[in-house]
Amino acid sequence: MEDLKPLGLEMAKSLVTALGDDPTVVEGYGKGAIVGQTGELEHGALWHVPGGYAMREILGGAKAIVPSTKKVGGPGTRLDVPITHINASYVRSHFDSMEVGIADAPRADEILLALVMTTGPRIHARVGGLKASEIKGEDGLR
Amino acid sequence: MKAKIRKIVTFVEETHTEMGQAVNPPTRRAAAAAVIENPFAGRFVQDLTELMEIGEELGALLTERAVTALGIPGPSAESYGKAAAVGENGELEHAAALLHPKLGTPVRKVLGKGAALIPSSKKRGGPGVSLDIPLGHKDAAFVRSHFDGMEIRLHDAPRANEILVAIAVTDSGRPLPRVGGLTKDQIRGEDGLR
Numbered sequence: 001m002e003d004l005k006p007l008g009l010e011m012a013k014s015l016v017t018a019l020g021d022d023p024t025v026v027e028g029y030g031k032g033a034i035v036g037q038t039g040e041l042e043h044g045a046l047w048h049v050p051g052g053y054a055m056r057e058i059l060g061g062a063k064a065i066v067p068s069t070k071k072v073g074g075p076g077t078r079l080d081v082p083i084t085h086i087n088a089s090y091v092r093s094h095f096d097s098m099e100v101g102i103a104d105a106p107r108a109d110e111i112l113l114a115l116v117m118t119t120g121p122r123i124h125a126r127v128g129g130l131k132a133s134e135i136k137g138e139d140g141l142r
Numbered sequence: 143m144k145a146k147i148r149k150i151v152t153f154v155e156e157t158h159t160e161m162g163q164a165v166n167p168p169t170r171r172a173a174a175a176a177v178i179e180n181p182f183a184g185r186f187v188q189d190l191t192e193l194m195e196i197g198e199e200l201g202a203l204l205t206e207r208a209v210t211a212l213g214i215p216g217p218s219a220e221s222y223g224k225a226a227a228v229g230e231n232g233e234l235e236h237a238a239a240l241l242h243p244k245l246g247t248p249v250r251k252v253l254g255k256g257a258a259l260i261p262s263s264k265k266r267g268g269p270g271v272s273l274d275i276p277l278g279h280k281d282a283a284f285v286r287s288h289f290d291g292m293e294i295r296l297h298d299a300p301r302a303n304e305i306l307v308a309i310a311v312t313d314s315g316r317p318l319p320r321v322g323g324l325t326k327d328q329i330r331g332e333d334g335l336r
Contacts, residue, residue, distance in 0.1 A: 001321070032274075032291075040161050041290070045321040048289060065283050065335070067261055069276040069291030080225070080274035082263040089259050089283075092242050096234070097225075097263035097274075127190055127239045139333065141259070 001049045008047075008054030008115070015117045016058055023059050027132065028094045028118035030083040031055070033070045036106035044070035047113050055086075055115060062086035063140040075104050081116045085132060089141050092129025093121035145196040146179040148304065150204075152211045153294055160317040169317045171221075173275060173294050174207035175308035176200055183231040183303035190239035197240040197307075202248035204309040209252060214313050217254030220326065221288040221312045224249070225263045225275040229300035237264035240307055249309065257334035258283040270297050275310040281331045286323025287315035 016023050031051040033044035052066040067082035067089075078101040085091035098116045106112040121132070136142055153175070156168040178200075181192050209216050224245060226237035241262050250256035261276035261283075272295045279285035292310045300306040315326070330336055 040318070041316050042160075042318055042320060045286070045289065045316065045319070048286060048321065048323070067276060067278075068289055069261075069263070069274050070289070071274065071291055071293055078272050080263040080265055080272070080276075082261055082276045092238070095238060095242055095262055095264070097265060099265055122234055122238060124186075124233065124235050125238065126188065126235060127194065127243050129242060139335070141334065 001046050004046065004050035005053065008050040009057060011115050012054040012058040015115055019117060019119055025119045026059055026117045027085060027120055028083045028096060029055050029066055029086050030081045030116045031066050031068045032079045032081040032114045034077050034079050034106050034112040035072045036108045036110045037072060037074055038108040039111060041070060041072055043111060051115055059086055063137060064089045065140060075107060077101060079114060081114055083116055083118055087137050088135040090130045091132050091135065092127060093125035093132065096122050143199055145199055148177045150207065151175050151296060152207050154211045157317045163318060165317040169314040170212055171292050171310060171312035172208040172211040173292050173308050173310040174204040175294055175296065175306055176204060177299040178305050178307065180229060180232045180236055180303050180305045182236055193236055193239035194243045198244035198248060200307050201245035202252060205249045205252040205311065208309055208311040212311065212313055216252045218313055219253045219280060219311045220314060221277045221279045223261045223275040223277040223310045225273050225308050227271050227273045227300050227306040228266045229302045229304045230266065230268060231302045232305060234264060234266055236305060240305065253280060256280045257331055259334060269299055269301060270295060273306060273308060275308055277310060277312060279326065282324065282329040283335050284324045285326050285329065286321060287319035287325060290316050
């Protein structure tokens with residue numbers, strides 16, 4: 001888990017760069033892992049601490065739990081990375097996900113690690129619930 | 143029932159051995175999925191109430207199917223998750239209408255409790271698209287042994303005017319969990335987090 005912290009930070013920085021180099025525009029996040037076929041699902045669980053820590057660090061102390069998913073699979077396996085608001089898990093407009101995958105990964109002895117960030121709600125969000133403008137920001141939930 | 147259901151499929155997955163080590167008792171998870179007609183396919187409709195009500199119906203139906211498949215009483219369930227894949231003539235927001243406003247309450251009714259957020263994912267795709275249902279402990283989102291996901295796939299769904307909706311329930315966490323963090327015997331169960 002410690003070994004993955006620098007990688008997590010580098011990936012989180014790259015994401016912010018890809019989104020325009022301003023961490024304040026980031027509103028949603030998520031993480032995931034695909035373990036190659038000679039590994040265990042449990043090896044994917046090693047990503048929880050470094051992946052979450054890295055994004056919180058880069059985003060300046062986001063409060064909500066980072067939603068996640070994981071699986072074992074071969075090259076080309078797809079993964080739906082769940083996404084929620086960075087400061088309040090219950091913000092309904094930001095419940096989302098992003099499918100990721102790489103044609104030649106993970107090979108049998110590899111792990112594909114993913115972080116995802118978004119800059120806003122779903123397009124045409126209109127199913128009510130807690131709004132981003134209503135976040136109290138105390139417990140990471142509301 | 144408001145939902146026009148084409149089919150219901152239930153998946154049960156048991157892991158007996160992991161990296162040569164016996165998993166005893168086996169970890170088990172079930173997902174129940176319904177393929178429904180999307181009442182708003184192909185047109186923009188502002189008010190999605192109908193899909194919210196369908197979500198409420200499916201919350202009860204699919205959770206009951208999943209716990210029945212595991213052969214456990216609802217309160218014995220340990221983790222849960224939900225997801226939807228919208229056929230190509232629908233909006234991502236249609237998945238949100240099914241999953242978020244009303245689906246959770248009947249899920250929690252079947253399972254007895256459920257203080258934690260129900261983790262979710264959504265996407266748009268064609269028949270055979272893979273759908274990963276994220277999983278988290280039902281009473282405390284930070285229980286690390288139960289962070290997981292279950293992939294499902296139906297070769298013939300969702301068709302363009304359909305939505306695939308799924309609920310996953312487990313009676314256990316990952317096989318051989320050993321990355322620390324909050325354990326299920328430490329759950330306080332007050333805030334849904336710890």
